[in-house]
Amino acid sequence: MINLSTLLDYLALSPTCFTEDVVVITGAGRGIGLQTARAFALLGARVILAELSASGKEAEKLILAEGGKAVFIQTDVSNPQDVQRLVEQTHQHFGPATILINNAIVIQESSVLEMPLNVWDQTIAVNLRGTFLTCQAFLPDMLAQQRGTILNMVSTDAMPGLSAYIASKQGITGFSQSLDLEVNPAGVRVVPFAPGMVDTPGIRSVAQGLAPRLGLLAEQFLNLSLHAGYDGLMPAEHAAAAAVYLVAHLADEFHGQVVNGYEVLERAGLLKTPQEQPVTTDLPLNKSTLNMQDLLQELSAILQETDNEFNQLPIFVRPMARQGFNTKSGKSLLEWQRLVGALMGSENSAPANLAAQLQALITYYQEVPQETARFTRDAQVLQQVTDTCQQRITVIKQLANLFS
Numbered sequence: 001m002i003n004l005s006t007l008l009d010y011l012a013l014s015p016t017c018f019t020e021d022v023v024v025i026t027g028a029g030r031g032i033g034l035q036t037a038r039a040f041a042l043l044g045a046r047v048i049l050a051e052l053s054a055s056g057k058e059a060e061k062l063i064l065a066e067g068g069k070a071v072f073i074q075t076d077v078s079n080p081q082d083v084q085r086l087v088e089q090t091h092q093h094f095g096p097a098t099i100l101i102n103n104a105i106v107i108q109e110s111s112v113l114e115m116p117l118n119v120w121d122q123t124i125a126v127n128l129r130g131t132f133l134t135c136q137a138f139l140p141d142m143l144a145q146q147r148g149t150i151l152n153m154v155s156t157d158a159m160p161g162l163s164a165y166i167a168s169k170q171g172i173t174g175f176s177q178s179l180d181l182e183v184n185p186a187g188v189r190v191v192p193f194a195p196g197m198v199d200t201p202g203i204r205s206v207a208q209g210l211a212p213r214l215g216l217l218a219e220q221f222l223n224l225s226l227h228a229g230y231d232g233l234m235p236a237e238h239a240a241a242a243a244v245y246l247v248a249h250l251a252d253e254f255h256g257q258v259v260n261g262y263e264v265l266e267r268a269g270l271l272k273t274p275q276e277q278p279v280t281t282d283l284p285l286n287k288s289t290l291n292m293q294d295l296l297q298e299l300s301a302i303l304q305e306t307d308n309e310f311n312q313l314p315i316f317v318r319p320m321a322r323q324g325f326n327t328k329s330g331k332s333l334l335e336w337q338r339l340v341g342a343l344m345g346s347e348n349s350a351p352a353n354l355a356a357q358l359q360a361l362i363t364y365y366q367e368v369p370q371e372t373a374r375f376t377r378d379a380q381v382l383q384q385v386t387d388t389c390q391q392r393i394t395v396i397k398q399l400a401n402l403f404s
Helices: 004-010 031-042 055-065 080-093 117-145 163-186 201-213 236-254 261-268 292-311 315-329 333-343 354-372 379-403
Strands: 022-026 046-051 069-074 099-102 148-153 188-194
Touching: 004 031, 004 236, 022 031, 022 080, 022 117, 031 046, 031 055, 031 069, 031 099, 031 236, 046 055, 046 080, 055 069, 069 080, 080 117, 099 117, 117 148, 117 163, 117 188, 148 163, 148 236, 163 188, 188 236, 236 261, 292 315, 292 333, 292 379, 315 333, 315 354, 354 379
Parallel strands: 022 046, 022 099, 046 069, 099 148, 148 188
Antiparallel strands: none
16 A cells, blocks of 8 residues: 655655645545545645545545545535535635646546437536536636646547547646636646546446457556556556646646646656667768668658557557657658658659758657657567667658758
């Protein structure tokens, strides 16, 4: 069992760092919400546990037994009257809130064709509408004080069988980024926070139905890791530690940006940052002996191999991998393939900035070994990835040299 107090000490978070804060946490009865409430209370905050079920009362008893300050207020975050009552009772118990953690969720596994309308409606109502209602209700106090932090929990980009949940979470991302633009000049920071693949009652509740959609057994799904620092799912206590560290030290940096728990814990020193493998690219180049068409053929093959590699990833990881490629290389794989195909036609001329575009592609492959180290500790796999990337970078660099 993880000792949360020891974990917070390791992150050099002072037991008094939140003594001036009133923290409202929705969905605080179990999982990430419960552990985050405990973490804030251990760091001196006065904590409001906004929870629909009776688990909120048990969370209150636990935090009080640990010497913290907490009050359970039964709340349906999708109900405007409940949310307004939550604000009023927060004032009565502790005063105006300075930190809001929107963590309450509904998550149910179902295909789109099989999903009852009430499942869609309830998921959107609690996850997205609830986030809107609580932000709208607590913002006036934060704006009046000209300080406040809101963490809105978001999730992975896509996953089959969880369309309602993912739609609500992607809605929260856009809502958070838009809200941050509205309120940050007034001293309030809004961060869409993706904790990671965390061991929670919610993820366990959908594992049996979700795993087969991903080509996995339920046991395999519950042992997935998105970081080499974990052999399986991230413990909820670690997600809580990431949340409080983010609020304490990184919210000014990440407001309006999606940040995940792994990155926060790397910054905090709990997880090791994957060491970037050295990539040798400074090979002797001889323009007179290089054949542009041969190099374009090789680049076309590299892009096809990369596409195949993405398709071999677990289904829910593929959108993240492709988005990372798009962002770092400046184009989607399809756009790169079309560009290379056009260049292979003798009558086509190269874009004036092609060398710079190819450099962005080089940068992507330079970072692949480091990113791979987030998912596996297998030294042989990492070496194979590094060697492959070295070969790819050599081809692209030679091609870029022809157009420089």
